[in-house]
Amino acid sequence: MTEGMDAGRREFLKRGTLILGGLTLLGLAIPSGVYVLAPLWKRSEEEWVEVAAVSEVPVGQPTKIEFVRRKKDGWVTIEGRSSAWVVTADGRQFTAYDPRCTHLGCPYRFDAAQGKFLCPCHTAMFDIDGNVLSGPAPRPLDRFETKVVGKKLLIKPAVEKKEG
Numbered sequence: 241m242t243e244g245m246d247a248g249r250r251e252f253l254k255r256g257t258l259i260l261g262g263l264t265l266l267g268l269a270i271p272s273g274v275y276v277l278a279p280l281w282k283r284s285e286e287e288w289v290e291v292a293a294v295s296e297v298p299v300g301q302p303t304k305i306e307f308v309r310r311k312k313d314g315w316v317t318i319e320g321r322s323s324a325w326v327v328t329a330d331g332r333q334f335t336a337y338d339p340r341c342t343h344l345g346c347p348y349r350f351d352a353a354q355g356k357f358l359c360p361c362h363t364a365m366f367d368i369d370g371n372v373l374s375g376p377a378p379r380p381l382d383r384f385e386t387k388v389v390g391k392k393l394l395i396k397p398a399v400e401k402k403e404g
């Protein structure tokens with residue numbers, strides 16, 4: 241073998257090793273990068289919150305339930321106090337209303353004597369199904385998703401807007 245052929249072979253092996261090493265690094269870096277950065281591309285989302293035992297919610301009587309809501313945003317989980325007006329007619333199906341009036345967001349209350357939700361800010365009035373009875377509210381009360389798991393009521397406090 242000549243000196244020139246050895247040099248060419250060494251150069252070929254050197255380049256081949258570099259290319260294989262580079263491909264191996266890429267094969268490791270791409271999945272790792274996707275795993276680390278994936279939370280940035282996900283929409284922030286409210287988490288389901290266990291708010292009460294099903295048996296604790298009175299049948300036919302709207303009840304304000306307070307809870308801590310959690311929202312994942314990227315790598316961060318944000319917590320904050322929240323509440324919902326929960327209504328059930330049978331102890332099995334539950335409706336949870338956003339506690340903010342659909343007019344300008346004031347907190348409203350349930351008036352048991354009238355059987356209606358009343359907003360003190362501009363006198364909007366809603367029935368127990370959340371429908372607007374009077375006042376300036378442009379749509380029914382906003383709702384949160386609910387589900388029952390075992391004997392617990394869970395709420396996902398992301399507003400589902402119902403058009404009026």
Ligand code: FES
Nearest residue numbers: 341343344359362
């Ligand atoms: S905020 Fe409730 S009526 Fe205006």
